Amino acid sequence: MRRVRTPLAALPPWLSHALRAQRGPVPWNAVTRGALAAGPLLLVSVLTGRTSLGVVAAIAAMLAGINDRPGSRRAAVRRLGTPALAGAAGLLAGTAAGDHLGAVALTVVLTGLGVLAGAMSAVGPVASAAGTQLLVASAIGAGMPVPEAGWARALAFLAGAGWLLALRLVLPTPGSMAGDFRFDGEREAVAAVYDAVAELLDAAGTDRAVARRAALTAALDHAQDALAGPRLRPRAGSAAERRLHAQYAAALPLAEAATALAWAGEPLSGRASTGPRRLAAAVRAHTHTGPLPAPTRSAPALRALDDALLHAADAFDQGDGGALHTRRRGARDLLRAASGAGGREFGLRIGLSFGAAVAVAQALNHAQWYGRHTHWYWLPATAVFLVKPDLGPLVSRALCRAAGTVLGALLFAGLAAVLPRPEGLVALVALCGALIPVSTRHFAAQTAVVTVLVLSLVMVGGEPQACVSRIAETLLACAIVLIVGHLPMPGPRGGQVRVRLAAAADAAHAYLTHVLDGTEGTEGLDGRAARWTLRREAYRALAEARTAIALAAHELPAVARHTEGTDEVAAVLERLVDTITACAVHLDDTGRLTARHREELAALLGEAEAKRRRVGLRAPVPGPPAAGRSRPASGTASVG
Secondary structure: OOOOOOOOOOHHHHHHHHHHHOOOOOOOOHHHHOOOOHHHHHHHHHHHOHHHHHHHHHHHHHHHHOOOOOOOOHHHHHHHHHHHHHHHHHHHHHHHHHHHOOOHHHHHHHHHHHHHHHHOOOOOOOHHHHHHHHHHHHHHHHHHHOOOOOOHHHHHHHHHHHHHHHHHHHOOOOOOOOOOOHHHHHHHHHHHHEEEEEHHHHHOOOOHHHHHHHHHHHHHHHHHHOOOOOOOOOOOOHHHHHHHHHHHHHHHHHHHHHHHHHHHHOOOOHHHHHHHHHHHOOOOOOOOOOOOOOOOOOOOOHHHHHHHHHHHHHHHHHHHHHOOOOOOOHEEEEEEHHHOHHHHHHHHHHHHHHHHHHHHHHHHHOOOOOOOOOOHHHHHOOOOOOOOHHHHHHHHHHHHHHHHHHHHHHHHHHOOOOOOOOOOHHHHHHHHOOOOOOOOOHHHHHHHHHHHHHHHHHHHHHOOOHHHHHHHHHHHHHHHHHHHHHHOOOOOOOOHHHHHHHHHHHEEEEEEHHHHOOOOOOOOOHHHHHHHHHHHHHHHHHHHHHHHHHHHHHOHHHHHHHOOOOHHHHHHHHHHHHHHHHHHHHHOOOOEEEEHHHHHHHHHHHHHHHHHHHHOOOOOOOOOOOOOOOOOOEEEOOOO
16 A cells, blocks of 8 residues: 655654644643633732732643643642642742852852753653753742742742642543542543553554554553552552552453454454453443453464453452552662663753853843843743753754744734733633643644743733743744754763663563563562563553654754664564563463464564664663573473
8 A cells, every 4th residue: 555645754854843733632621720720820819919929820830731631630649749849949949049149150050950850851751840840940930030038939839730730639520420530530541441452453464553552552551650640548549449450450461462463463353342342431431341242262362362351341340459560660760760871861961951041041131131131031941841852852842932932922912912901911821721731732832822821920920021032032042952952962862762772672571581481570479460560561661762762763863863773673672572472372371382483582582682783772682582491370381
């Protein structure tokens, strides 16, 4: 079949990324929360005569709204709360530094904070959001002319973010009142796993199977995160939550069997996917499954699918809980990620960009190059959103930021000329808060909405219109970040990509070793529970590596060439993990591997090793299985 070439595909990757937007339904629940967050907070502060603190609280609510993504309420506590705490700490540190340090010392301190926050960003998405708010808030604390003390600013910041988090925890999702609405996000995430299993079964034997398997991994990752959020007690406390845990655990053997069937490459009848679809509907409706159609049991993977359906039906009826098959990372693991190659690269690049923006802003402010003003912190705060390597390709973000700022400033200039003050501006802040969840689909649209919101806050605070300086400082920040972001740095470029890829190789190694002999990497777990944990870790690590590789591939060619070939390594590792899954299912049924399994394993291991050497990946890729190796399971499983 001939592939149709789209207009975006004809553009260079660094330019096509800037024009690409995400799609999906409008998140009306997030829109409602956004409308009730920054605007009402600002209105209360104006009515009570605490406008400056209201501006700080509205900024915190805006930043929390950017992080307010679909998921469970429990996961939202970490996703919104952790960055808010970091932002409050940054506000305290920035206020103290701005009050007691000169321009040079302030630049040095904020540069050091940039290095620290950059290294934090390599740990994961929540840590990255925390690092972003730490730097933005520190710049605001050092430069925003607020009469209140630092502790009052920090409390106002926490109040703003905490208000949006409270709305996230209290307000039900529309259409989610079946059962306990507190777990609507968890229910939808678990149901999406069963839907993804059904779609993978439908795609077996077609060229859509690879994409469907990746979608299943994403659904499992999302459900795992939704269920594994922070809790006061070690285990699920309510019957509804225990039921969801049991339903998630029951999806793992189904996902394993579906992956094995997709690996076999033979089309399946529509009957095979009917059972998972009924399970998905039962999760959403909070009801029992009813009778499930059993697939034929003519092959090991089909027998595994049938057994998994029977197990799921029992789990849905009992609902007495189940393991999430995830292992928490300790402080040592987090420190290793922050201090590794990826953390060092992030830290240096973000610290230098943030520090350079602070230095230029201080120089321009003190020299009164275009008049002394109180917004010098805009320049470093803008640089933070531009330079973060995990947020998107650098050139793409710079183009979108510049276009979005110009559009937002022009829109605000027109609106400010006709809106009454301050009530019209407060309404504009509320409108922008409602638009943030939709605008996050494209960075230029998000920038335009944020620009209007920030300029509204500035004018409500009693300052004159600042559209021109906002545009000028944004363009200046883009220039600084583009220069610093492409400077040569110590160590090889693409450090985060290589770290993620090495982690994926290690996870595949642990998974392969356990499937063949059931000993390595289980940490006290045994049997299938350990296997499912290792399988989840392998696929999650591969998904993270794929994301990092895709972002690096859309940089300018001079930067993208440093990670060339890494996507091929990831593709081979994905096929390897799929093959290991197929081997595990076959070993459960027969106790021995077929010639096809052995040949496929050997070929993929050899190909992975060759591609690893070609791209200079230091971490070892799993070695070939030894003939005669056995696994202590239900019988002896030999690969020889």
